[in-house]
Amino acid sequence: MDVLRPPLIRIGGRVYRKNLIQEQAFPHEEEEDFYAGPSDCTDEPCDASVVEETERGFQCRVEVPSPLYKYIIGKKGETKKRLEAETRTSISIPKPGVEGEIVITGQHRSGVISARTRIDVLLDSFRKKQPFTHFLSFALNQPAIQEKFLQFKEEVLEKCSKDHGVSSSLFQNPAKLHLTLGTLVLLNEQEIQKACDLLQRCKEDFVDQITGGQPLTVEVAGVEYMNDDPAMTDVLYAKVQMKDGSDRLQMVADQLVERFVASGLMLKEWDRVKLHATVMNTLFRKDPTEERNNTMTGKSSFKERESFNGQNILKLFENFHFGDVQLDSVRLSQRFSSDASGYYATSGQLCFS
Numbered sequence: 001m002d003v004l005r006p007p008l009i010r011i012g013g014r015v016y017r018k019n020l021i022q023e024q025a026f027p028h029e030e031e032e033d034f035y036a037g038p039s040d041c042t043d044e045p046c047d048a049s050v051v052e053e054t055e056r057g058f059q060c061r062v063e064v065p066s067p068l069y070k071y072i073i074g075k076k077g078e079t080k081k082r083l084e085a086e087t088r089t090s091i092s093i094p095k096p097g098v099e100g101e102i103v104i105t106g107q108h109r110s111g112v113i114s115a116r117t118r119i120d121v122l123l124d125s126f127r128k129k130q131p132f133t134h135f136l137s138f139a140l141n142q143p144a145i146q147e148k149f150l151q152f153k154e155e156v157l158e159k160c161s162k163d164h165g166v167s168s169s170l171f172q173n174p175a176k177l178h179l180t181l182g183t184l185v186l187l188n189e190q191e192i193q194k195a196c197d198l199l200q201r202c203k204e205d206f207v208d209q210i211t212g213g214q215p216l217t218v219e220v221a222g223v224e225y226m227n228d229d230p231a232m233t234d235v236l237y238a239k240v241q242m243k244d245g246s247d248r249l250q251m252v253a254d255q256l257v258e259r260f261v262a263s264g265l266m267l268k269e270w271d272r273v274k275l276h277a278t279v280m281n282t283l284f285r286k287d288p289t290e291e292r293n294n295t296m297t298g299k300s301s302f303k304e305r306e307s308f309n310g311q312n313i314l315k316l317f318e319n320f321h322f323g324d325v326q327l328d329s330v331r332l333s334q335r336f337s338s339d340a341s342g343y344y345a346t347s348g349q350l351c352f353s
Contacts, residue, residue, distance in 0.1 A: 165308025175342025196348030
């Protein structure tokens, strides 16, 4: 890291520099340690309005999902002790698994502000390391689309099964065909509700105007690959476009992601959403005996990627028509889950009509 040009982190509309940290590996320890480094408390920028004056000094409350407590506590409580010592504050953290607020108290406002800022930076760093839990999606699992997808699968296996790496384990579950707009890390019910509320505000602010309160009719046709070499394909997807030739679907997707990124619920990955429906993916190669286990625990034990040769598939199915579908809602879908239809469980949704 260049100490003269440290990386910058955006949190809540503010920009902080990320100071040099000392990292140690602690095998067999679940908690990770964090070193913020000594600093003058008055130099820490923070919104002072979050600090309340009390009879004994000053206090600040921070809403933190319980899975992130361990990063503030650190190995054997070292991170918490260091934060308290360097900011001259006391940090109260709820018991593991109990949702609540972290309370910072101290004799000096500057110390409380410093502790709050350091906790914000710390949590932002470790939140980015969490696997995503939810994603915004358009469901494409209507019966007609599923039927055509199964036809596609059957014909690919019939005509291309001798091509390197091509097997039935590569194909998407037809009940879970979808378009992904963006992924989210939502670690408790409060964060899920915040995402649901934002979806409804998006409906009022711009989605109704773009859709006219009507479903968007989309054509799913043709296949394309993600990486540079079709002979070493990892992801093959079906292309989607509006039947009327407009860009309304792209507009809805881009503006939704822009709004979720601005709220801090989603990280910005691309300038525009790449609308695609994955039909084959080398990450789907897994031990069938572990599938139930993975679904129940919310964990994945995907084997290392083994690319497949998609050249013949791309040539033979370049214009394969999966069908037309009416998209009438954006769903907040839960990863590693299924509802009664076989699609991902829905934590909330934005309906067009």
